[in-house]
Amino acid sequence: MIAIGNHFGGPEQRGALIHKMLNKAMNIAADVSEPNYDDGTEAWVNPIFLVHGSMIRPDFEGYELGHFSKKEKGLVVKIAVPQSVADGEGIPEFIGISLREAVRLAAAHFASKGISFSTLKAEKIILAIESGLQQISA
């Protein structure tokens, strides 16, 4: 399972394409996830997109593992969104690639802890997101 959060870098991004696309991805993930995904029964990944903006910007490139909630079995994977993507370049592609990398990192982390995690369910969500984002791009 995947549940997305979005942390923007400035007020200018409200309503911008990067906001519309990340918000759409977040809503699709929420719509297609099982309702009780965060009840602690199954592991899930919480990708948080940290978007370069006028006020704040990530202090890393790529990905960072974050907090793990033992209660909910959710693992944060922080994703740094480059300035070019924040400005509108290749957003759907970036979202798909980075979600798959977040799932790969989470799966490796869960495996090292002996916690089962369904990459198949995650991939279905990513495919749904990619399909939904195509509709915005079109």
Add this chain to the structure above:
Amino acid sequence: VVHGNSAASPRTAYLYELYLKDGTFQKYGISQNPYTGYSDAVMKNKDIFPIASGPRSEMLVLERQMVTANPGPLDLEPWAKAARAAGRGQ
């Protein structure tokens, strides 16, 4: 010693707006650390926008002004409750 949550903290603070995935405004918040106010914990199905930055003392004043003018349902300060009672906000 001035700690990070003190109004006298010299570090830059950020005033945020927090929204649900459907765009519903929830609350204002202040963090000393960009991105880590929420992203060090599970942060799902939410959008966060920084709207101002500066000394924490200034952000606290601005936050109170914003909350008083437009309190979100998760703004729980006494002045937020007073503003909602006066018919402002959500």
